[in-house]
Amino acid sequence: MSDLDTGDTAFVLLSAALVLFMTPGLALFYGGMVRAKNVLNMLLQSFFLIGLATVIWGVVAYSLAFGPDVGHIIGGLDYVFLNGVGADPNADLAGTIPHLAFMIFQAMFAVITPALVTGAIAERTRFTSLMLFFALWLALIYAPVAHWVWAPGGWLREMGAIDFAGGTVVHILSASTAAALILVIGPRIGHRESPMAPHSLPLTVLGAGILWFGWFGFNAGSALAANGLAASAFASTHMAAAAATVSWVIAEALHRGKPTTLGAASGCVAGLVAVTPAAGFVTPGSALVIGLLAGAICYYAVLLKGRLGYDDALDVLGIHGIGGTLGALLTGVFATTVINEAGRNGLFRGNPGQVGIQAVAVLTTIGFGFVGSLALGLICHKVLGLRSTADHEIIGLDTTEHEERAYEMY
Amino acid sequence: MVTKVEAIVRPAKLDNVRNALNAAGIHGMTVTEIRGCGRQKGFTERYRGSEYTINLLHKVKVEVVVQDDTVAIVIAAIIEAARTGEVGDGKIFLSPVSDVVRIRTGERGPDAL
Numbered sequence: 095m096s097d098l099d100t101g102d103t104a105f106v107l108l109s110a111a112l113v114l115f116m117t118p119g120l121a122l123f124y125g126g127m128v129r130a131k132n133v134l135n136m137l138l139q140s141f142f143l144i145g146l147a148t149v150i151w152g153v154v155a156y157s158l159a160f161g162p163d164v165g166h167i168i169g170g171l172d173y174v175f176l177n178g179v180g181a182d183p184n185a186d187l188a189g190t191i192p193h194l195a196f197m198i199f200q201a202m203f204a205v206i207t208p209a210l211v212t213g214a215i216a217e218r219t220r221f222t223s224l225m226l227f228f229a230l231w232l233a234l235i236y237a238p239v240a241h242w243v244w245a246p247g248g249w250l251r252e253m254g255a256i257d258f259a260g261g262t263v264v265h266i267l268s269a270s271t272a273a274a275l276i277l278v279i280g281p282r283i284g285h286r287e288s289p290m291a292p293h294s295l296p297l298t299v300l301g302a303g304i305l306w307f308g309w310f311g312f313n314a315g316s317a318l319a320a321n322g323l324a325a326s327a328f329a330s331t332h333m334a335a336a337a338a339t340v341s342w343v344i345a346e347a348l349h350r351g352k353p354t355t356l357g358a359a360s361g362c363v364a365g366l367v368a369v370t371p372a373a374g375f376v377t378p379g380s381a382l383v384i385g386l387l388a389g390a391i392c393y394y395a396v397l398l399k400g401r402l403g404y405d406d407a408l409d410v411l412g413i414h415g416i417g418g419t420l421g422a423l424l425t426g427v428f429a430t431t432v433i434n435e436a437g438r439n440g441l442f443r444g445n446p447g448q449v450g451i452q453a454v455a456v457l458t459t460i461g462f463g464f465v466g467s468l469a470l471g472l473i474c475h476k477v478l479g480l481r482s483t484a485d486h487e488i489i490g491l492d493t494t495e496h497e498e499r500a501y502e503m504y
Numbered sequence: 505m506v507t508k509v510e511a512i513v514r515p516a517k518l519d520n521v522r523n524a525l526n527a528a529g530i531h532g533m534t535v536t537e538i539r540g541c542g543r544q545k546g547f548t549e550r551y552r553g554s555e556y557t558i559n560l561l562h563k564v565k566v567e568v569v570v571q572d573d574t575v576a577i578v579i580a581a582i583i584e585a586a587r588t589g590e591v592g593d594g595k596i597f598l599s600p601v602s603d604v605v606r607i608r609t610g611e612r613g614p615d616a617l
Contacts (some may be wrong), residue, residue: 128553243553289549289556289557291549291551291556292551350550350555352550354550356551356552357552409552476581
């Protein structure tokens, strides 16, 4: 127990709880945006994933992600069923907190990443099949990417790619997976013809607020210590979220004439996504710039969806995909070892190569995430059927998948 | 003898209509939130850059059941209260009511109103 620091431990454990809270927050964020007949289905996908992803994490995925490195590609099976993961710190992973604290903190990331994907394929996906897809996906797709980027020995980490809290592992990967599933499952009936407006933006705004709050655990907690770096990551997170809220709302007001609640909620999330890889590597001032750019760029990215015609129901690609990519690349621009000695310098500190390294991480994640999820998705679709029947989709998934009703008169 | 007056009006005019009916001595009414369309064109709502033209407009239905000799007053009150002069002010439908029952006492007929 020699190096165990009580402040670090307390901070990481609380951060883990904050990150957990983001998943019910996401559930509400998404739930408010779908039609009333599908709200429970949307909520349950996130909520059930808390359970399912945690179980898969404990049984095998933690080991595959953070077990002792095998060939720079994957972790060994040493930690299956959390065997050997105890109260003592694991110096290779996080020297001042219990190994269990590191594991449980990371577990919450494994929980929210699949939950993010659900927004893209909302309102037409079969619940059971999707959950089975994710059970496999966590072990086969998520764990390897987490290993490459974050684990000692992981090849992207070795190459010098920097990703503080999961721009690649969480956001780009979830977006790439979403893109694959969008292709496998297809668009909703009535897509581009009928209005499918959010049924409860109050839920969405509440969810966005919870996400913003929890993201401090997501980003600052990734310092794995209660120190100056955590404070910097915390401040950077907030600056980016705030700036992106402002820039999205302004972009939308200029483009469409009115500021909107959904725009503000989306803008803050875009900023949080973009700052996720950067939070502990850039100055808060740079983070503010990242946020300003993310808000505006992600707004236009979401508009692009209309032109290209695919059905990404809740804009996972526009916000997590574009936001995550923007953030990962800007990390390569703004990174400075002044903020984080264990990090890198980026373009503006005289190291343009970092942008290239970041690009490799981005492209690899997109490639593996998309192709892997496409293959897995097609198999699941063939064997189990991922898409709801047309009747079920029209009646509403709350009734047809769950025999429940969200809103009763009495 | 007894007529149901169904008025479909703008939601913003509901309070006006209620007050006008009360002033005319009518205190019992049924109000429902509805959506409908007529000659009024749709309006747009926007969600993340997608614009939707909503053609089923939000309206309010006010129903009162009154003796036939009161109908003219009711219509005049509603029109005065609900009218803006723009397309979309709404409509009033009249229909005969074959009987009325007060649930508490079992009374029937116009006395049950």
